[in-house]
Amino acid sequence: MVPVMSADVDSTTTTASRRAPVGPMVPARYRVAGRQPEAADAFTIDLLPIDEPIDEPEPGQFTMLYAFGVGEVPISVSGCPHREGGVLRHTIRAVGATTRALCGLEAGSVVGVRGPFGTGWGVSAARGSDVLIVGGGIGLAPLRPVVRDVLADREQFGNVAVLIGARTPADLLFVAETEQWRSRPDAHVAVTVDAAPRGWEGNVGLVTMLLDRLPITTDRSTVFLCGPEVMIRVVARELVDAGTDAERILVSLERNMHCAIRQCGHCQLGPLFICADGPVVTWAAAEPLLEVRRW
Amino acid sequence: MKTTSIRDLLAEQPVLRDLEPADIDLMAGCSHNEVFAAGTSLAREREVANRFFVVREGHVALELHAPTEPLLIETIGAGDLVGWSWLFPPYRWAYDVEAIERTRVIVIEAACLRDKCDADPAFGYRVMKRFAHVVIDRLHTTQYRLLDLYGAGDVR
Numbered sequence: 001m002v003p004v005m006s007a008d009v010d011s012t013t014t015t016a017s018r019r020a021p022v023g024p025m026v027p028a029r030y031r032v033a034g035r036q037p038e039a040a041d042a043f044t045i046d047l048l049p050i051d052e053p054i055d056e057p058e059p060g061q062f063t064m065l066y067a068f069g070v071g072e073v074p075i076s077v078s079g080c081p082h083r084e085g086g087v088l089r090h091t092i093r094a095v096g097a098t099t100r101a102l103c104g105l106e107a108g109s110v111v112g113v114r115g116p117f118g119t120g121w122g123v124s125a126a127r128g129s130d131v132l133i134v135g136g137g138i139g140l141a142p143l144r145p146v147v148r149d150v151l152a153d154r155e156q157f158g159n160v161a162v163l164i165g166a167r168t169p170a171d172l173l174f175v176a177e178t179e180q181w182r183s184r185p186d187a188h189v190a191v192t193v194d195a196a197p198r199g200w201e202g203n204v205g206l207v208t209m210l211l212d213r214l215p216i217t218t219d220r221s222t223v224f225l226c227g228p229e230v231m232i233r234v235v236a237r238e239l240v241d242a243g244t245d246a247e248r249i250l251v252s253l254e255r256n257m258h259c260a261i262r263q264c265g266h267c268q269l270g271p272l273f274i275c276a277d278g279p280v281v282t283w284a285a286a287e288p289l290l291e292v293r294r295w
Numbered sequence: 296m297k298t299t300s301i302r303d304l305l306a307e308q309p310v311l312r313d314l315e316p317a318d319i320d321l322m323a324g325c326s327h328n329e330v331f332a333a334g335t336s337l338a339r340e341r342e343v344a345n346r347f348f349v350v351r352e353g354h355v356a357l358e359l360h361a362p363t364e365p366l367l368i369e370t371i372g373a374g375d376l377v378g379w380s381w382l383f384p385p386y387r388w389a390y391d392v393e394a395i396e397r398t399r400v401i402v403i404e405a406a407c408l409r410d411k412c413d414a415d416p417a418f419g420y421r422v423m424k425r426f427a428h429v430v431i432d433r434l435h436t437t438q439y440r441l442l443d444l445y446g447a448g449d450v451r
Contacts (some may be wrong), residue, residue, distance in 0.1 A: 137445035206436040
């Protein structure tokens, strides 16, 4: 059993007892308000502040989530409080000790939150253009707020397409919500998996197979792309070959963020500190850095 | 009611976009439309591959026969090509093809097209280039899928 701080703070904590964070390295305490399984190894946890809340994150930014006694990890925000009834939402894949601890938190547990950190997607800059959102695996999590923002202000954008890839149908995130998106006549939503049992009626194949025949014009669209780095490269290159400006392809990079404040250098990628200069960067900026063979 | 000729339908297909208008004319002479209901078979593994398909609407599944239940390899949707076993001997399908939903396809008769390719090597070369492009694309995506791209990255 991984030791995680239990619900030892009364939900009626008074304002007087609240402790404002004193700097970016000091976590604010948040209580787990809810936890939903998304896939076999992924969970969404909703957090409500005990201390003074962190600033409202922008879609694409991340926080450092601290499972007390276990460790701290960078997790992209999958739901911003202003669109989630006040809760701060993260969707986490359990792949190591800390993420397993976070995924195992019961309602009422307390975690530490630092942030928000890094660059966001800048959704409002895409107004007036067609929008293509491509999420692979857990990479759909930081894109969920983008989809919600775009669909909430739908008339502000041109044609909208959302493409989702996953390993198997059981690994798909936000399944019910995806169906809601898919039911909208003003958005093209397609899902594909790498492998599926018989009976699966969706697509089977790489997410690039969904790029053909999209109802968007590649030369005047804004692309939001997140997923495994190889998938990012394959999709971005195909889009550039089809005429999309690399400056209009936004990608979210994952590196080994520790301090999140440009101090420790763990997340350095060439001249960029991904914790501060990223995680969202243009493909024009990312491509030459990702092409470096071996560090 | 306006009807679209098989030639114009072929010309609309992205998968054939590199072919010249005269090539499409030649191909149209070997082509016709068919509709498959959900669950019906377009081809069976080891059957003679005497035709191939361009999907116009709907989806088909490529499946491998297995003792328990068929294994789903890939799905092919509108605008894409199904089948290249017709290109080389022994001209036998390598997998089953089944309609997942009601699917409209253009059927191209393989022997007819092969004869035209043999009679006009320049045409045959352009057709071969187009199909090689599709095969290489499909090979690359298969290689990427083998990498299990969505597997665990950072293990913290």
